[in-house]
Amino acid sequence: MPTSTRARLVDAAFSLFEEHGFTETTVDEITARAGTGRTTFFRHFRGKEDVVFPDHDLLLPRVEARLATATATTRDVALREAARIVLDHYLEEGATARARYRLTRTVPALRDREDASAQRYLRLFRQQISTWMRDEPDGHLRAELLAAAVITAHNHVLRRWLREETDDVDAAFDTALTRALAETPPSAPVTSTVVVHTGNPDVEQVLREVRAALT
């Protein structure tokens, strides 16, 4: 499979960043190693920083499109799948994503830019969730909490994968999203959601507590 020019530039840049440091590496060194010219480089990237990051301008609209297909009743699967789009992008990048992680840990300007990107995803999720919860009590607050939970769960799993701390990223993602979504269950105006956290084996006692809570 032929490697795209863009991918060759990214590979060349990351290997130079790891060898000589981000600050020390120049665009000319990157193009020399990739075997392209400066014009080609600037057709793909605005500058050296751009090479480091995923193309969020392509990724964000895909996430937005997935969220936009959902309604209040289908929201949980939409939130899972939308977050998964982002995670999958990093998994497909593989070694590049891990090299970026090492780099952003050591260059504050890159870390700040990464934090700013995370804010864009948070805002996107919050805006979409707000449209689903607009008419519910504390809808805007709950939308913010749910968006924060989904992004936090996603980032938790992504970070563990980047650090090579997880063997089963699919299971970790499922667990994390289940935790995040359980925190702000959809409003259920007729059916009931009862969440019981118990280590108490005495079912009758728990049922008495539930009855007391309901009556």
Add this chain to the structure above:
Amino acid sequence: MPTSTRARLVDAAFSLFEEHGFTETTVDEITARAGTGRTTFFRHFRGKEDVVFPDHDLLLPRVEARLATATATTRDVALREAARIVLDHYLEEGATARARYRLTRTVPALRDREDASAQRYLRLFRQQISTWMRDEPDGHLRAELLAAAVITAHNHVLRRWLREETDDVDAAFDTALTRALAETPPSAPVTSTVVVHTGNPDVEQVLREVRAALT
């Protein structure tokens, strides 16, 4: 009550920022209006940007100290009170806090710096909560979710107050923190925590569902 030199510098700076813009205002103009010299200015602030922000280096240790007094069983009140320390600081600032909010909305560099400060509080809460949840299943994930929920709830109320959208900031804070804390209830190894969300008036049906779920 005599106004402190620091407070006079802050007042002078904010009135100039609002009249002429942040970028256009110089340190010399600020000191001239405050009736002090440059040396005095630089005894209080490292530069023009520093005048804009609350003194997080004083505020963060107070928050940390409050969190450090708590244990897993007293965590909820500690989280409430720690978040409240930050909110109270902004409430005491009053008009200055609202002027800062208008300013950071319009100057991207200031907004980025504010986002970076928010990350410091998030990290502080996360680290402390992690020590309480370390040995629980998914403890690190849950600590991240809870920290994100507390910070999100705090910021939600603060933002509403800064925009003058809330008449009763105390009630808004209580509601928001209750929502945030309800999302990640403390683990209860022996006793039971029962959270019932229901619009169903048929208590017996709810109890049948709970029994089925428990057995």
